[in-house]
Amino acid sequence: MQIDRLLYPVHSLGPGDRLAIWIRGCKKRCFNCANPELQLFNPNSEVSMTVIKEMISKIDKKIDGITITGGEPFCQAKDLFEIITFMLEITDDILIFTGYSKKEIYDLNNDYAIKCIEKATVVIYGEYVDELNDNHTPLIASSNQVIEFHNPKINNKYINYMNNGRIIENFYYNDNLISVGIHNSRRKKGENTKVDKRN
Structure with a gap:
């Protein structure tokens, strides 16, 4: 699975001491995306499910919930389902952020994506506008x-x-300062939103 970072404890993306996972790859290209660096897939970000599970298991404190964001988590729905199934043994609070609407996820005709929705505790749907x-x-x-x-x-x-x-x-991670949470718009007062339709 291509993931960019895994942080704990995170308090800005849901209640409690949460484990947050950022998944790589997204086709939406939302204007002023919070994580534009995660839009592209990167084979160098590939991490085996065994290693991901080992990393999570090494957290020796209580995990109150898990937040999965990106990128677009449903671009890797099969691996996402495996992570959710594993995490449900640790916590019953699984939050997923997705740029897809619920209808779009069902239109993917991907059984794993639908199973992910069914197992998640909370899903936040929709493109960032x-x-x-x-x-x-x-x-x-x-x-x-x-x-x-x-x-x-x-x-x-x-x-x-x-x-x-x-x-x-703010987290210091891999020699970078990362700001985590739901950010305010960066547009200036009176500025019109531009939509970037690049693929």
Whole structure:
């Protein structure tokens, strides 16, 4: 599986001490994407599932939840399903960010993608639209996105978390400073959003 980074503990992408995984590859090319460096696939980022599981197993503290983002997680749906299945032995809180709508995921005709949705606790669907970023809604980067809860037991945990607003954290990782969380739009006041349709 092509992953770019794995960080713990992350508090800006869901409630509790979370393990966050950034998956490489995305075809959406959203304007002002938060992680444009993860849009391209990179064979040098390939990590075996055995190694990924070993890395996760070495975390000796409680993992309250896992957040999977990217890139586009559903571009690697088979491996994503394997990670989710493994993580459900550790936590019942699996959050996935995807640029696809729910309909688009079903239109992929990929059984693994559908299984991932069914196993996830929370899925946030939808492309990032820069002009719809209200600069304050937590977990939802732009108002077109939809959050779907699959486990009523965790609803209050997420509602309480989201009442605190957006959180940004900085991590020093691989000699780089990485800013993690739902960021405000970078456009200037009065600036129109441009859509980049490159493939």
